[in-house]
Amino acid sequence: MSLPAFKYLRPDSLEEAIFLLGSHPGEIMIMAGGTDLLVSLKQKLFQTARVLDVKAVSELRGLEFTETDGLKVGAATRLSDLAADKLVQTRYTGVAEAAQSVGAAAHRSMGTLGGNVCLNNRCWYFNQSPTWRTTFGSCYRLGGESCLVAKGTARCRAAYCGDTAPSLLVMGAQVKIGGPTGFRTVPLDELYTGDGKASIRLAPGELVVEITVPIPEVGVGTAYRKYRLRDSIDFPLAGAACAIGLDDEGTCTHARIALTAVGSRPERCPQAEDVLAGRKLTAGVISEAVEAARSQARPLRTTVMPPPYRRTMVALMVRNAIRAAASRCESGWEEYPS
């Protein structure tokens, strides 16, 4: 499987990167670790005249924490560095867990946080070789008439399968985006369009520079739970992140839940969060929240495992993430039956 010919660009400053991106609109693609992009290019899923490697851009590298601004992670920071960072492990446990759960060791030592957040949506009718695609026929995303997952519709429902996004969403992460007109910072949630075909909301010439995660609220516990069939390599079939705050009485003062791998974008679960807020986390209350999350998640047949099963796993991962996050709360937690 050879790569298509392209020109490789490796700027070492952000200014140059933005200049290069702006100079070739539509004819340049961003590469960080390349663990997703190069596979897609080998499969000829995209065409591009240029590949812009952002790994050498100094502004995109590194991990910084201050008690005022919280955590700043350069987009080109390697997942393995993020996962191994002691501070991230203690203050942003869910984020460290998510980073550690990506692929296998090599994917984490090559793959970056920016690449993971901007991961292309996946679907088994799409992430295939040209031979395969000619045989099967092209779906909507590939220029065909109709989506093959939601048959008869002209919309792509490919699933966002990155592991880190939900763990960042529950922390209220923001992304700093750089482009020809300067920098802007948006909540991470706004980076996603929910359209499988063009899932990342970046204007031409823009790139993700940095992900910032605010200081966690006092006493909050966080967790990420991923379901997959093997303990390594596999993308999530369902993933849930959770952040929970409890007061001394055990009443939930803060609840954030987000999902991945079951929809066209990583998504928060507001109903489930509402169920928890202001209540004691009994088994019954948790089940209620889990139900809310389950009914929100609508995985489609974008991968081998059947959607009803994945939906069951969403529920399980949400429950496990809530429990794990709650048990990490400073105030401590024990599950009481309802």
Place this chain on the structure above:
Amino acid sequence: MTTAIRKRLPRNDALQKVTGDAQYADDIYLPGMLYGKLLRSPHAHARILDIDTERALALPGVRAVVCGIDTSGIKYGTVPDEQGLAIDKVRFIGDEVAAVAAVDEETAEEALALIDVAYEILPSVHDPLLAMQEGAPVIHEASAHIYDAARNISRRTHLAYGNVEAGFAQADYVFEHTFETQMVNHATIEPHSAVAQYDPGGKITLYSSCQTPFLIRSDLAATLQMPLTRVRVVKPRVGGGFGGKREMMASDFSAAVLAMKTGRPVKVTYTREEALATTRQRHPTRISLRTGVTRGGRVVAKECHMIMENGAYNGRGPDILGSCPNYLTVLYRTPNIHFDGYLVYTNNPPGSAFRGFGNPQIRFADDSQMDIIAAELGIDPVELRHLNVREAGDVTPNKAIITSCGLRECVEEVDRATDFRNRWGKLPFGQGVGLACGHHTCGFKSLLPHDSSAAVVKLNDDGTANVLTGASDVGQGSDTALGMIAAEELGIPFHRIEMTTADTEVTPMDLGSYASRVTFIAGHAVRLAAADAKSQLLEAAADLLRTPPQDLVSENGVICSLEHPERSALVEEAIQHHLAHGPGSPILGRGAYNAPTDRLNRETGEGNTSPAYSFGAQVAEVKVDPETGRVRVIRMTSAIDCGVPLNPTAIEGQVEGSVAGGMGQALLESFSQHEGLILNPSLLEYRVPLAGEMPDMDTIIVETEEKEGPFGAKGVGEFVQIPTAAAIANAVYDAIGVRIHDLPITPDKILAALSKKGVGT
């Protein structure tokens, strides 16, 4: 004391493998080499109307394009139905249509897209039950080889032994169940690869990632219409076989044809997708078993109805189906058997040999049913096995001769090691233990009227030896096992043995690595060759030490007299003496062995096709997570009878690898298909076990001495994978009370079954 055998010696190719030195087919880069790629059919069934290669040929860098019509079109295979490149028809998605050679891979890939093929699309059939119905699309034209072409039945094996009716009449209970096994792929980490070189004198040299260089030479010579001397097949290091590399592949054929056409070396290496989706698979099967047992637990009659999906071509399918009755008769004493099996063509990827040659499918069904029977009769599974196990000295109803058999002891050993009887049925919900047994052959006489191998041993004047044999090490370690046999027989240290193997021009003939035959059959040949060399060596030593040769032993490089232990000489001294004072010629030992077996009688299924049989029993201990449905195998205990254990490390390696493979089939591996297209042709979604999935594995060696085997050894390559799926399925049942009849046992099936039972979420 032995010189080599029974020792945990390091493999003789291990250093090359840990340093990156070992050379595999794809590692070969020859000067001027071109890269070949294959154009494959996007249709499951179609007539080729026309192929236009003009645009492809015009692409700069393209050196040749060949299609089926440019070749002899001679069909090959054990029951020939396949061409190197298709001519009239394509029969599955991935069938090879044309081959391109270009200066680099990119250009070759690009050229494929420029070949215009006009197809007339034909209706296709993807389910064997539909394919057998009147009016189904006909995949192969009628020929003498095909049982019923109109109904796509390539082969029917219909046999009965004993008196089945009377047998069932004796039965107090009759059990009837249907099981299904899925298509699985060998997924060797080395994809198929071949490099062909053509010299203007008219000779092809093919470096092929294969298990059977001599058989591939035959097929290649036949299809290229060349004498055997003009075709040389060399097996470099091979990155795993398991049966997937034991036939000539389109890569072999196309590399050769392209090399002949261009006069340049050509390499054809498959992509992972090609290797997974277009080579060979383990046949999917549907097996209905009706078993009659007495109240006391004796199996008295069995009826097996089997549909084996052949896919588009025969591969080794006819022989696999033909072997299946044997798998039912050999393991458990079953006096009366009726077997009716159908090998059915479909427009799916072809099935063929895969570690166990049909045995894993039969065993999953039969040993799952044994477990059901045990529970129903209230006899524990160990006892049920004890009541029915095969014993040494038995002759099976279809005339297989059981010379050595440690099955009973194997069952005892796994029971003891796992405390099976005390735990079966008594563990908390979600935990379970399961027992299953298995056996396999040590050779198979069917393909050819012989099952043979030959070897040459050359002694050097420094006391080292070169062993030449056609046997093919594909990773299982036969070069090591054979080297150890030579070392033991000669009485010289193993590290002084140099192996030269699997080159059709240089080494003596051997049929290849399959049917767990190498240690046994090639081992025998090597031992005989070493013995021949040793007798010459001892003659020389006798002369040197002035004592009769019968009085001498050779051990660890030293020859010494039994009667006068003070009289001794180094092996090299004896060799030098032979050169100086003997006939002056170097010592050369020759050995050849043809297993004293019968060729499979395809009509009656009778005959002792293997010179011996290996046996084993396995206990799986599992944990089933009732919330996710995920099964984890915690521990797998295998007790095995492979005769005298030549190298315990190598044997454990075979056992552990077999467990991984069997567990993959039991729990993880499967292809989703849509009208013949494999939807998940990548290792990302064709999930084979990873390090973290593996259970603790214990191997208990139950030693028997096989009189016919070299140093008493038997084969170990396949039989341990055979019981694994049933052992796991049985353990799952013990854990949660749910019986899964169709593989793989995926978590969604478990959850569905649990919720049907009213347990869990």
Place this chain on the structure above:
Amino acid sequence: MIRGISLRVNGVAYNLHIQDHWTLLDVLRAHLGLTGAKKGCDSGVCGACSVHIDGGLALACLTLAAECEGCEVTTVEGLARSPHELHPLQASFVFYGATQCGICTPGMLMAAKALYDRDPRPTREAIHDAVGGNICRCTGYAKIVRAIEHAHVFEASRLLDPKALMQAQGEEAELLAEESR
């Protein structure tokens, strides 16, 4: 596009002319004759192409050669400390029978080395994680895991000498096996 790059592979400096879209794996194998890194999938799944780039674990099939400008690349060919001294992981793989067909072995060793460099006495879990992206179809992983677990035993041992290792039999081997238990 053709470009010139300089890099070091296994300590040897190279100036190469490559195309921008060539992978490191193809350049190593086809142009430098370093065929130790294998191509098992060419898509980042099997781990057979694992190498180290500037000390970090990387998949050569998902790395552009162009990215390696100025880098130090280590392949399995560069793992041994000298022609006469293996890396302890290599000795351990040989000793414990952790290689069968050997096609996964180079990648497995490089992935294991990434762990060994951090922690020569790792837990089982750490080993499963370290080689979790390396598929082996032959061994069932048990002997691989064992070899990684006990590699440190070979540090400074006589058995790092390949010749001694291949002839290790009898007492010495037994002793070593005992020690590692």
